[in-house]
Amino acid sequence: MELLIFGHAGAKVLMFPTRDGRFWEYERLNIVASLADKVSAGYLQLYCIEGLAQETFYDAGRHPADRIRRHAAFEDYILNEVLPLMASTNSHDCTMALGCSLGAFQAASLVFRHPHLFRKLVAFSGRYDLTMQVECFGDLFEGYYNEDIYFHTPTHFLPGLTCSWRLDKLRQLEIVLVIGNADPFLDNNRHLSRLLDEKSIRHQLHFWDGRAHRAGAWRKMAALYV
DSSP states (O other): OOEEEEOSSSEEEEEEOOTTOOTTHHHHTTHHHHTHHHHHTTSEEEEEEOOOGGGTTTOTTSOHHHHHHHHHHHHHHIIIIIHHHHHHHOOOSOEEEEEETHHHHHHHHHHHHOGGGOSEEEEESOOSOTTOOBTTBOOTTTTOOOHHHHHHOHHHHSTTOOOHHHHHHHHTSEEEEEEETTSTTHHHHHHHHHHHHHTTOOOEEEEESSOOOSHHHHHHHHHHHO
């Protein structure tokens, strides 16, 4: 598993790529460049990882149960290898997760289930329920559903979350959600925001003009919100 690290110090940013992205995607899309001043000044250190979408949610050759199992294995890699690497490389006490599109789902799913490991979540153009169908985006589990899918889907498990310890940790997070007001996942972002409000979890939901599901918008978002 390859990754790229940019910067020498500062808050650590775990960066999840889009569906078709690789670990070098944020550099290629100039999102790293949009953060260059903060990176050079030692305010941020970026960790750009693989997303494995083609081995998980978008692997049509796998049964949906195997897709979510493979995703869980990917998360184990983050928890047991990437986060320890980040901690050993940089002792800064702030770790945040950032994702765009599918990467926003991956970042949110991880942070909402392990909030004690993070201080901030930044999610751009995310769909937080991969079972929903909207426009050309289909149900990535093809009607299949099990407990693993439930516990990895933020808009499914949050309503039933009653653990006081986890809720307390979630309420300590800084959560920033950004979506275009003409984007396909607009309603899903509003729904997630309502669920967070119901649990008294502070967050920001920002709306951008038009369809902001694109790299040019993400570069501007990153400069503002990371």
